[in-house]
Amino acid sequence: MKKLIVTIFAVLAFAPAAYADMNGHPGHGHPGMGHQDRVVLNLKTQGWVTTETARVHVNFDITQQKETAAELKQQIMAALDGLAGKAQWYITSSNENKDRTGLTRWMVSAEARVGEEHVSGLADRAEKASRPGFKVNVGYVDFSPSQAEFEALRGELRETIYTNAVMEAERLNRVFKDRTYKVSMVDFLERQAMPGAPAPRVMHSMKMAESDAVMSSGGSASNGATELAVSRRVNMSATVILTAQDKKEN
Structure with missing residues (x-):
């Protein structure tokens, strides 16, 4: 289960801007876009994702006796x-x-997303599952949200920005009666910063998103030590361009 908490805010970065048309005349044009007005703004939003599962890594150190490999796998599972x-x-x-x-000798590793209620006592249960020649050890417990949980939050944040972009176009249309504004571009920039890491590498694409994932305290522990579930904040922003033509030209 995941908890998504979304905070919405918008920043108007630029006032309506005029560009030169293909003939060099200022006012309405932008190369390749015809006689159009453009409004450029920056929309921002943020949300939190909290996980209720932990990524658990377990190691096995096994000395094979008379068992076959298939039988050892059954014992491991x-x-x-x-x-x-x-x-x-x-x-x-x-x-x-x-x-x-x-x-x-067999060295085997396994992992799973384990519910928070099953994390406590993992090391003790690993010790009970061990026997001579069959050692079970909890490598680490990481309470960071899963990739699927992050992607679900990012999807909601993108939807928020798209919705706000359409609302801004509608707001312009109410003010400028002789124009019909529409969303022509949403330009995202995504950047994820991890604590203690060097400056984040910006990842470019045709449509990019700015997303800063910030880790709160806690998160992971070795040897099955108990840790609290952590929340991550994701900040997302996008440059939005709204374009319009005179209604008489439509």
Whole structure:
């Protein structure tokens, strides 16, 4: 489950601007756009995403006895179910080698999104699932929101900006009776900043979004230590261009 909290605010960055037309005459034109008025503004919004699941990473150190590889996998999955049975576990790596005594050793890693109610006591349950030759260890617990939760929030923020852009065009049409303004471009810039990271790298595309994900305190812990779920703030902005023609020219 995720909680999306959206805060909306808009900033008019520029007043209506006039550009030279293709013949060099100022006033209405912009190269390639014909005789049009343009209004350029900057819209901003922000929201919070809070997760109720944690990304849990588990390591296995196994000495193979008489079991087959398939039987070992069954034992691994049974141990994972004992840690958090309702989670969907995925084995992310598996490495087999022989030690100096000739015994076959397996190093296996697995991870899942685990509900907050199952995080407490993970290390104790991992210890109970261990036995000689079958060591279970919780590598880390990360309460950061999942990618799907982030994308759901970003989708809502984009929808907010689109809605506000249309509302601004309608507002202009009520004021300037001789014009019909429409949204002609929404230009996003996306930039995600992580704590302690160098200056964020700007990612460009035809349509870009500015999005700053800010981490609050807490988030992840090693060895199964209990951590609180954290919320992330996402700031998104976009440059919006509204264009219009004289109604007599339509």
